[in-house]
Amino acid sequence: MTDFIVRVVNENNKHIQGAMVSLEIGGTPTVDYTDKYGVSRFSVNFSNQININGRVRVDANGYETDSRYITLSFNNVKTEEFRLREAATRTPQLSPGKISIYVAIIGAAAAILGAYISAGLPPFQKVPSQGPPSPTQKPITPATTKSPLSTVFSIPSSPSKVAEDSASFFSEAKCKWFSSDTVNSYFVDTSLRNEKPVDVSVKHQIYTSTVYMFTYPTNSITVTCQTDAEKFSKLKLAMGIPDDGIGSKPVMTVKVYQGGTLRQPLYKDIVPGTLIDTTINLQKNNSGQDNIAIELLCQRSNKTCDIYFFEPQLL
Structure with a gap:
């Protein structure tokens, strides 16, 4: 038995833990999960063969699936590294039923707006600005209070001697x-x-x-x-x-x-x-x-x- 190692990282070369790694040799898949170092390990039986062909597939949450065909040599079993790409965020698709609802809402809003205009009423009314306070009016300023969090979570600086x-x-x-x-x-x-x-x-x-x-x-x-x-x-x-x-x-x-x-x-x-x-x-x-x-x-x-x-x- 010879050890075959698969290492799984992301595009920033950080280990991916919990990725499912499948090694298929001769039509029989063996599954393992990567440890905290992104490493998965398999024991391969060459059965008096010099070379063995197989396929490795890697699945991880939040990443695109990757797979490749490999050839393992009894005299040189290397570590296979997979660098996974983050899965693209899917744009939500609207069903025909939802599109119909949105069209009906837009149509109703347009009808109401048309009725306002036909009646000679302004659909929108600008709120007049209050303007600056008069010289005799004392501006209102918000009260300032000291947040209790500033006291509870204040961290004293370390003594200079330690530094x-x-x-x-x-x-x-x-x-x-x-x-x-x-x-x-x-x-x-x-x-x-x-x-x-x-x-x-x-x-x-x-x-x-x-x-x-x-x-x-x-x-x-x-x-x-x-x-x-x-x-x-x-x-x-x-x-x-x-x-x-x-x-x-x-x-x-x-x-x-x-x-x-x-x-x-x-x-x-x-x-x-x-x-x-x-x-x-x-x-x-x-x-x-x-x-x-x-x-x-x-x-x-x-x-x-x-x-x-x-x-x-x-x-």
């Missing part, structure tokens, strides 16, 4: 990511993709994440960031594996490197519901920088291995 002494790790640092399988692994910064932050549950608590990464079994993905150790002295690093990933039964290892050296402890054989919260003292190199790398190794999973970062801060 000066801390910064978002991924916004401040210079980062690069790479993977052993760049086709099926992703590092996602929602702020760069104009997407909303993601709320995830870890250890039965809700956390908000703007950055996450994932990969498939036996693969690894790493993000390496260069920090300014002259400006900041610590990195508060928080990351976790979502509770809802338990259905995929993922097992993974997370490694943290500092200056190219593996830090302890090694987070090995971790599963959904794991929260990693640690503080790293930054160390200056000759250029006043410090390099931090986080590596995710997916040991096994029915789908993907995911890790979410929860606003890591440079202090």
Whole structure:
């Protein structure tokens, strides 16, 4: 059995979740639905064949249906990407019955207007303007009252000390990511993709994440960031594996490197519901920088291995 992966995105390259993907081989269709990353996965049995012809169809709410014929090769099973276009808004059509009603209404209005004109009555009468107030008349001004909402929802500004002494790790640092399988692994910064932050549950608590990464079994993905150790002295690093990933039964290892050296402890054989919260003292190199790398190794999973970062801060 060989895995065949379909990735579904929209015209802005955003993942489409819940799209129905149908893979038809030999007249027998198999249906799956894309996950939150827009990915659907099929197991293909080549049965001693080198190549297999098939057809893929993708349906998603609000998008035009797309389908194509494909040829799968046993030696090179690639990821097939579908970029869906938003469905055009249909112009409502009027039924003959409704058209008749509208014609009757317009005819009645025309008859009334004709009767006014025949009687010598003006159909429309202009309302005279009141004009500006006289010098002796005091203009009426609306009373101004302070809305209670301005008090209830006023947000105090953050202390300047916080803004000066801390910064978002991924916004401040210079980062690069790479993977052993760049086709099926992703590092996602929602702020760069104009997407909303993601709320995830870890250890039965809700956390908000703007950055996450994932990969498939036996693969690894790493993000390496260069920090300014002259400006900041610590990195508060928080990351976790979502509770809802338990259905995929993922097992993974997370490694943290500092200056190219593996830090302890090694987070090995971790599963959904794991929260990693640690503080790293930054160390200056000759250029006043410090390099931090986080590596995710997916040991096994029915789908993907995911890790979410929860606003890591440079202090």
